[in-house]
Every structure is written in structure tokens, then in C-alpha cells.
Amino acid sequence: MMDKITLYTNPMSRGRIARWMLEEVGEPYDTHLVQYGAPMKGEYRSINPMGKVPAVVHGSKVITECAAICAYLADAFPEAGLAPEPADRADYYRWMFFAAGPLESAVTNRSLGVQVPDEKRGFVGYGSYEEVIDTLEKAVEGRSFIAGDRFTAADVYLGSHIGFGLSFGSFEKRPAFVAYHERLKERLAFKRANELDDAAMPAQP
Structure with a gap:
């Protein structure tokens, strides 16, 4: 069974980059919208201690920072062809x-x-x-x-x-x-x- 993918994001954020990357990958994922203010600086810090979006959780792995998310997903799903050799x-x-x-x-x-x-x-x-x-x-x-x-x-x-x-x-x-x-x-x-x-x-x- 494939590890579950969850995107933590807000549509008024750099989370749009991670969303685009996930759509390019083409694997199913869940979306958890995180509101600015108390929600982003509250329990969500267990995902990203910086209290910022986006974050992607893939199974037991947590990836933050948009460049890292893009690079990680390209490597995790090579069949999508999103990274050169x-x-x-x-x-x-x-x-x-x-x-x-x-x-x-x-x-x-x-x-x-x-x-x-x-x-x-x-x-x-x-x-x-x-x-x-x-x-x-x-x-x-x-x-x-x-x-x-x-x-x-x-x-x-x-x-x-x-x-x-x-x-x-x-x-x-x-x-x-x-x-x-x-x-x-x-x-x-x-x-x-x-x-x-x-x-x-x-x-x-």
C-alpha cells in the first residue's frame, strides 16, 4: 500500500507551489487547509515548528520548504519524470x-x-x-x-x-x-x- 500523502496549505501562500507539484506527480493526496493566525501557530507546529505552510507529510516523513518539497516529490515518484537523470x-x-x-x-x-x-x-x-x-x-x-x-x-x-x-x-x-x-x-x-x-x-x- 502506498504511503498516504497530505498537503498542509493555505491558498494565499507558497502552498500553491506544493499543490502544483503534487498535481504534476499525479498521485492521490489529502489537503488540510491551515488558517493564518492561531491555527497556523497552534497544533500545526507539530508538523512544522516554524508555523508556516506548506508542508507535505508522506507516510512518516515530513517535508517543509517549497524547494525541498519539489525535489523530494520528484525523487519519491520517479515515474512522473520530474527530475533529470x-x-x-x-x-x-x-x-x-x-x-x-x-x-x-x-x-x-x-x-x-x-x-x-x-x-x-x-x-x-x-x-x-x-x-x-x-x-x-x-x-x-x-x-x-x-x-x-x-x-x-x-x-x-x-x-x-x-x-x-x-x-x-x-x-x-x-x-x-x-x-x-x-x-x-x-x-x-x-x-x-x-x-x-x-x-x-x-x-x-
């Missing part, structure tokens, strides 16, 4: 963890108004927001997928960051970003995941 994973790891580290840090700090003095750029992993965005633009320009000639979990993770950035204005709408994300939006798993999360959004008054 081990010898071909250089770009796969490079760009997934570029998004998890320099990209997320640069975008978050910029959104919060954190200014890193020029003389202190060596202290931060991303250097500057401009360098990160320019590097990412070159990485996706003219490529259908980030890690080779087929879609992988790295596209789920990186593509989600680009999609969020375009939606919330933290990325310039450069043609390379728009074209890359438009291709990913056509995937059936992406559409299913968004339909599920949109349906779980709280009703507007």
Missing part, C-alpha cells in the same frame, strides 16, 4: 536553489525596502536585486525549460517565483519572463492546481 542535474539543482536562495532573498528585501549598501553587497548571497534579475533573465531567455529539453520540478519552483513576481509587480514584465511563464501556465497540472486553490480561497464580503 542524476548525471544531468547540474542546471536542475542550480536554478532550483538559485530561486530558493538569491532570488527569494533579493525580491523579499526589495519588497520590504531593505537597501544593501554597495560596499556591503559581498555580505549577502544575492549581491543586488538587479544582478539577480538580469541573471535570471539570461537563464530563461530562449529556453522552454530551465534544466534541459523537458519540464522538471525546477520549472515548478522557478516558474512559480516568476509567476508570483509578475503578478505582484516584484518583477519587471520582461519578455523572457512572460514567455517562460506563459508556456508553463498551459500545463494541465498547473491549471488543476490553480482551480483547486482558487476554489479554497475565502469568500469575499
Whole structure:
């Protein structure tokens, strides 16, 4: 019997990344919606002591952090074809963890108004927001997928960051970003995941 999979998420969170990845995997899973505030900082801490979503529980294993969830699920379900062969994973790891580290840090700090003095750029992993965005633009320009000639979990993770950035204005709408994300939006798993999360959004008054 296959180990049960449970997604702990909130539709207004990075849990959308984990949902998309699970839909790409194609295995059945349960969803547990966790509300912000007391519920997320209460008993849920037994799943993730940080009190943040998403988390995926697979049998007895608990996985948090979206990049880790994407990488784990790709390896746990190899039949889904979401990871390259081990010898071909250089770009796969490079760009997934570029998004998890320099990209997320640069975008978050910029959104919060954190200014890193020029003389202190060596202290931060991303250097500057401009360098990160320019590097990412070159990485996706003219490529259908980030890690080779087929879609992988790295596209789920990186593509989600680009999609969020375009939606919330933290990325310039450069043609390379728009074209890359438009291709990913056509995937059936992406559409299913968004339909599920949109349906779980709280009703507007």
C-alpha cells in the first residue's frame, strides 16, 4: 500500500507551489487547509515548528520548504519524470536553489525596502536585486525549460517565483519572463492546481 500523502496549505501562500507539484506527480493526496493566525501557530507546529505552510507529510516523513518539497516529490515518484537523470542535474539543482536562495532573498528585501549598501553587497548571497534579475533573465531567455529539453520540478519552483513576481509587480514584465511563464501556465497540472486553490480561497464580503 502506498504511503498516504497530505498537503498542509493555505491558498494565499507558497502552498500553491506544493499543490502544483503534487498535481504534476499525479498521485492521490489529502489537503488540510491551515488558517493564518492561531491555527497556523497552534497544533500545526507539530508538523512544522516554524508555523508556516506548506508542508507535505508522506507516510512518516515530513517535508517543509517549497524547494525541498519539489525535489523530494520528484525523487519519491520517479515515474512522473520530474527530475533529470542524476548525471544531468547540474542546471536542475542550480536554478532550483538559485530561486530558493538569491532570488527569494533579493525580491523579499526589495519588497520590504531593505537597501544593501554597495560596499556591503559581498555580505549577502544575492549581491543586488538587479544582478539577480538580469541573471535570471539570461537563464530563461530562449529556453522552454530551465534544466534541459523537458519540464522538471525546477520549472515548478522557478516558474512559480516568476509567476508570483509578475503578478505582484516584484518583477519587471520582461519578455523572457512572460514567455517562460506563459508556456508553463498551459500545463494541465498547473491549471488543476490553480482551480483547486482558487476554489479554497475565502469568500469575499
